[in-house]
Amino acid sequence: MGYVEARSLHKHFGEVRAVDGVDLDVKEGELLVLLGPSGCGKTTLMRMIAGLEIPTAGEIYIAGELVDQDVPPRARGIAMVFQSYALYPHKTAFQNIAFPLEALRKPPAEIKRSVDWGAGMFGIRHLLGRRPRQLSGGERQRVALARSVVREPRVFLFDEPLSNLDAQLRAVARFELKQFQRQIGTTTIYVTHDQIEAMGLGDRIAVMNRGKVRQIGTPQEVYNYPADTFVATFLGSPPMNLVPRDVHTIIGFRPETFLPKSAFPADVHVETFQLRVREVEHLGSDRLVYGSLEGFQGEAPVISDIPSTITMPIAEGETYPFAVARPNLRTFDAQTGFRRDDRAA
Amino acid sequence: MTRRRWLRRVKRIALYAGAALFTLFAIFPFYWMLLTAFKTNRDLYVGATDLSHIPWIFNEPPTLQHVQLLFLGTPYLTWVRNTVLVGAAVVVITLVCAVPAGYSLARLSGRWGERLGIGIFLTYLVPPTLLFIPFARVIALLGLQNSPWALVLIYPTFTIPFCTWLLMGFFRSIPRDIEEQGLIDGYSRWGVIRAIVLPLAVSGILTAVIFAFTLVLQEFVYALTFISSVGKMTVSLGVPVALVRGDVFYWGSLMAAALITSIPIAIVYNLFIDRFIAGLTAGAVKG
Amino acid sequence: MTALRREAHPSLAPPAIFRRRTLADREDLLGRIMLAPALIYVIVLVGAPLLLAVLLSFSASFAGSLEFRWIGLRNFASILADSQFRLALRNTTLFTVISQILVMILAVTAAHILEAAFAGRRVVRFLLLLPWAVPVSLAAMAWTWIFDSTFSVINWTLKVTGLLSGWFYWFGDPTLAMIAIITVHVWRMFPFATVIVLAGMTAVPQDIREAAVIDGASFWRRLFQVNLPLLLPIITVSVLFGVVFTSTDLGVVWLLTRGGPYNSTHVLSTLAFQRGILGANLGQGASIAIFLLPVLFLAAVGMLRVARRTEVGA
Numbered sequence: 001m002g003y004v005e006a007r008s009l010h011k012h013f014g015e016v017r018a019v020d021g022v023d024l025d026v027k028e029g030e031l032l033v034l035l036g037p038s039g040c041g042k043t044t045l046m047r048m049i050a051g052l053e054i055p056t057a058g059e060i061y062i063a064g065e066l067v068d069q070d071v072p073p074r075a076r077g078i079a080m081v082f083q084s085y086a087l088y089p090h091k092t093a094f095q096n097i098a099f100p101l102e103a104l105r106k107p108p109a110e111i112k113r114s115v116d117w118g119a120g121m122f123g124i125r126h127l128l129g130r131r132p133r134q135l136s137g138g139e140r141q142r143v144a145l146a147r148s149v150v151r152e153p154r155v156f157l158f159d160e161p162l163s164n165l166d167a168q169l170r171a172v173a174r175f176e177l178k179q180f181q182r183q184i185g186t187t188t189i190y191v192t193h194d195q196i197e198a199m200g201l202g203d204r205i206a207v208m209n210r211g212k213v214r215q216i217g218t219p220q221e222v223y224n225y226p227a228d229t230f231v232a233t234f235l236g237s238p239p240m241n242l243v244p245r246d247v248h249t250i251i252g253f254r255p256e257t258f259l260p261k262s263a264f265p266a267d268v269h270v271e272t273f274q275l276r277v278r279e280v281e282h283l284g285s286d287r288l289v290y291g292s293l294e295g296f297q298g299e300a301p302v303i304s305d306i307p308s309t310i311t312m313p314i315a316e317g318e319t320y321p322f323a324v325a326r327p328n329l330r331t332f333d334a335q336t337g338f339r340r341d342d343r344a345a
Numbered sequence: 346m347t348r349r350r351w352l353r354r355v356k357r358i359a360l361y362a363g364a365a366l367f368t369l370f371a372i373f374p375f376y377w378m379l380l381t382a383f384k385t386n387r388d389l390y391v392g393a394t395d396l397s398h399i400p401w402i403f404n405e406p407p408t409l410q411h412v413q414l415l416f417l418g419t420p421y422l423t424w425v426r427n428t429v430l431v432g433a434a435v436v437v438i439t440l441v442c443a444v445p446a447g448y449s450l451a452r453l454s455g456r457w458g459e460r461l462g463i464g465i466f467l468t469y470l471v472p473p474t475l476l477f478i479p480f481a482r483v484i485a486l487l488g489l490q491n492s493p494w495a496l497v498l499i500y501p502t503f504t505i506p507f508c509t510w511l512l513m514g515f516f517r518s519i520p521r522d523i524e525e526q527g528l529i530d531g532y533s534r535w536g537v538i539r540a541i542v543l544p545l546a547v548s549g550i551l552t553a554v555i556f557a558f559t560l561v562l563q564e565f566v567y568a569l570t571f572i573s574s575v576g577k578m579t580v581s582l583g584v585p586v587a588l589v590r591g592d593v594f595y596w597g598s599l600m601a602a603a604l605i606t607s608i609p610i611a612i613v614y615n616l617f618i619d620r621f622i623a624g625l626t627a628g629a630v631k632g
Numbered sequence: 633m634t635a636l637r638r639e640a641h642p643s644l645a646p647p648a649i650f651r652r653r654t655l656a657d658r659e660d661l662l663g664r665i666m667l668a669p670a671l672i673y674v675i676v677l678v679g680a681p682l683l684l685a686v687l688l689s690f691s692a693s694f695a696g697s698l699e700f701r702w703i704g705l706r707n708f709a710s711i712l713a714d715s716q717f718r719l720a721l722r723n724t725t726l727f728t729v730i731s732q733i734l735v736m737i738l739a740v741t742a743a744h745i746l747e748a749a750f751a752g753r754r755v756v757r758f759l760l761l762l763p764w765a766v767p768v769s770l771a772a773m774a775w776t777w778i779f780d781s782t783f784s785v786i787n788w789t790l791k792v793t794g795l796l797s798g799w800f801y802w803f804g805d806p807t808l809a810m811i812a813i814i815t816v817h818v819w820r821m822f823p824f825a826t827v828i829v830l831a832g833m834t835a836v837p838q839d840i841r842e843a844a845v846i847d848g849a850s851f852w853r854r855l856f857q858v859n860l861p862l863l864l865p866i867i868t869v870s871v872l873f874g875v876v877f878t879s880t881d882l883g884v885v886w887l888l889t890r891g892g893p894y895n896s897t898h899v900l901s902t903l904a905f906q907r908g909i910l911g912a913n914l915g916q917g918a919s920i921a922i923f924l925l926p927v928l929f930l931a932a933v934g935m936l937r938v939a940r941r942t943e944v945g946a
């Protein structure tokens with residue numbers, strides 16, 4: 001049994017099925033990312049685990065204990081960080097961090113010690129006297145994290161805590177967050193719509209769409225062996241190329257595996273295509289080649305991601321032989337979208 | 346000067362002239378109140394047929410006698426006291442009802458909460474000039490004729506709907522996240538209301554208090570219907586009805602009273618008008 | 633692949649101090665309890681009296697006693713036959729419609745003028761709120777004084793500028809009295825309406841209006857096809873409030889004219905007051921005041937429509 005478990009979880013808002021039958025198993029100490037586009041149900045799922053929403057059907061277990069309507073959020077041993085950080089505006093940073101400890105009726109001396117420890121962990125000791133409006137976005141985030149840590153919860157729930165930071169700060173914060181979670185070892189569930197963030201942070205990723213979990217696996221697994229066409233196109237930028245081979249089959253291959261034939265050594269088994277180039281984008285470290293495959297019904301638009309180490313000139317309007325190594329080729333069922341493959345994850 | 350520049354200047358002048366005209370129309374009665382309140386009787390009571398006497402200026406130096414009469418020679422201060430007492434009682438009743446109701450409708454009521462919110466707001470539209478008839482019967486039954494308690498009982502019928510709607514908007518403006526964070530951090534919903542929501546809503550509650558008080562200050566119909574003794578009147582009733590000897594009004598004192606009463610209300614309205622309009626324009630539904 | 637840990641975590645059960653669900657957690661119950669006082673007050677002291685008003689209109693009730701005798705439609709029959717009632721009905725409609733039309737024209741014009749960025753706009757806005765801030769009874773007294781037959785400063789001004797040859801006995805002549813009443817209503821409401829429309833205008837996105845200018849639309853075209861339609865919701869709300877407060881007003885008419893001269897300026901409210909309260913005929917008073925309900929109902933429906941449309945995001 002996992003540390004956090006969801007069984008056949010449903011949440012319906014009238015007609016809308018926000019969460020439509022989810023089974024989830026979070027291992028103790030791992031950082032599981034719930035990834036998906038907006039509206040896929042990831043936040044609703046997290047809120048049900050937190051106790052902020054009551055499931056329409058299904059059960060949730062935390063550390064083996066059933067948590068339902070009778071177990072309010074404060075009794076579940078969880079800490080949550082919202083996208084907005086939800087700092088109490090009328091309290092100082094110190095008071096914000098101390099708040100959960102005051103609710104626990106801890107003695108003031110102990111509170112002071114814990115706040116100091118938490119603040120120290122995130123390097124914000126010098127900010128404790130300030131109010132939230134006097135703090136920058138990054139500083140507020142740290143206060144929120146410190147607040148979540150001081151009550152030593154069983155599970156951390158993070159709802160897109162990095163999306164309010166600007167891009168530069170985000171990468172650094174992501175790294176530090178991962179370090180922090182590794183160090184403290186608490187089971188963590190993390191919601192995001194950003195697949196790069198998911199790939200960088202997660203021990204495992206649960207990819208969700210329309211209320212259902214489409215795949216759970218390590219970043220490598222979901223990236224290289226996507227369970228269906230949704231996962232295949234959601235992960236990766238640019239997304240996996242999907243081309244209908246015939247009425248029943250769609251073949252898929254990632255742009256970075258789709259290279260000029262001449263780039264492959266002779267002994268590698270490849271599948272060859274004729275690519276008519278429409279446009280070439282020079283991005284510095286790579287070139288993105290947009291074009292379409294010849295010999296397929298319809299458009300068959302594809303993208304190739306050529307690293308700068310391959311210098312073969314590509315001209316717009318021309319047609320070139322491109323190839324994919326056989327092991328990198330995926331097949332999907334055209335009706336269901338599921339990956340059809342002998343290769344298990 | 347080019348023709349365009351000339352046109353623009355004309356337009357500008359017309360604009361300012363227009364604005365001045367409107368403002369003048371709105372303001373001149375107050376100027377007239379000011380003059381009347383401080384003019385000597387000799388300067389004031391000159392028949393308007395006498396075109397040589399200009400009523401729009403102080404022809405004699407201003408006097409404080411009307412103001413003195415108002416405070417010392419009329420029941421005005423008694424009326425002020427009555428108004429303050431009735432107002433205080435009404436404000437207390439209103440807060441006790443409207444603060445929890447406003448929160449409940451903002452956060453705890455879901456779909457039917459929206460409907461009820463509108464319903465409560467609409468009761469504000471039911472006019473005193475319809476309800477005063479049945480109230481006459483109710484007040485008679487309770488034996489509260491000619492008593493300020495009648496007003497204390499009836500005034501909340503419009504202050505509560507108004508303030509509930511006002512507070513609903515304030516509570517809605519507190520981010521939901523913060524309340525949920527409180528739930529996770531260790532409080533029950535009631536605990537969150539006490540520890541987090543109320544401190545953050547203080548300005549909203551203050552606004553409600555002030556608006557409730559101004560609503561009491563302005564009310565005329567119920568006071569006219571239920572209070573007959575001069576000594577028990579409120580300002581809004583006493584000034585028009587009892588500042589008179591026989592057929593002759595004490596105009597100087599009357600206008601002084603009108604000025605003294607309007608300015609604080611105008612200041613208050615000015616401070617809170619933005620919030621009030623925001624609530625209004627978003628419809629009665631969205632606070 | 634588990635994460636590295638400093639040490640094995642002891643089983644972190646939530647602290648015992650946090651009991652299970654208590655009453656303070658029951659949000660549905662809490663919601664109802666918190667709503668109850670206000671709801672009860674409104675139902676008992678607005679809903680019930682409203683019902684009572686309707687019942688009284690079908691009864692012969694007088695203020696002296698507590699009797700209640702059902703007489704069906706007789707009250708209605710007698711007032712409909714009463715010319716004073718019909719006059720009051722006409723006056724209510726007349727005053728409301730005329731004053732609101734004037735208010736709207738003035739308010740929209742004034743708002744457009746004030747919108748052109750303006751030094752001293754805050755001061756002007758404060759001044760414009762004064763007529764609304766004055767208690768209605770005190771404003772009525774100020775205007776009674778302004779229209780006084782002997783001392784009227786308006787008469788003086790008109791006479792001095794040569795615009796008046798005779799003399800205006802404002803409250804002695806039925807037509808002049810009506811003009812006076814309408815003037816006061818307009819004076820009270822148009823500044824507030826201006827502030828509301830102004831606020832609505834600032835809420836309208838600037839780019840839409842600028843696009844119309846760039847598209848080359850003339851001033852009038854822009855006004856009627858772009859600006860006014862965008863302002864429609866807020867103008868509607870303002871008009872509805874104005875209609876409700878003007879049609880149900882008692883203070884202005886009562887203090888200015890007492891319904892005179894010769895009962896010619898009575899409105900439904902003042903007539904209901906005179907017959908029902910002063911005349912102690914509660915039944916008849918109620919039946920007169922009931923005629924205010926259709927207006928209120930229409931206003932309520934109107935506001936709901938506007939609210940719904942803004943919700944949908946028109």
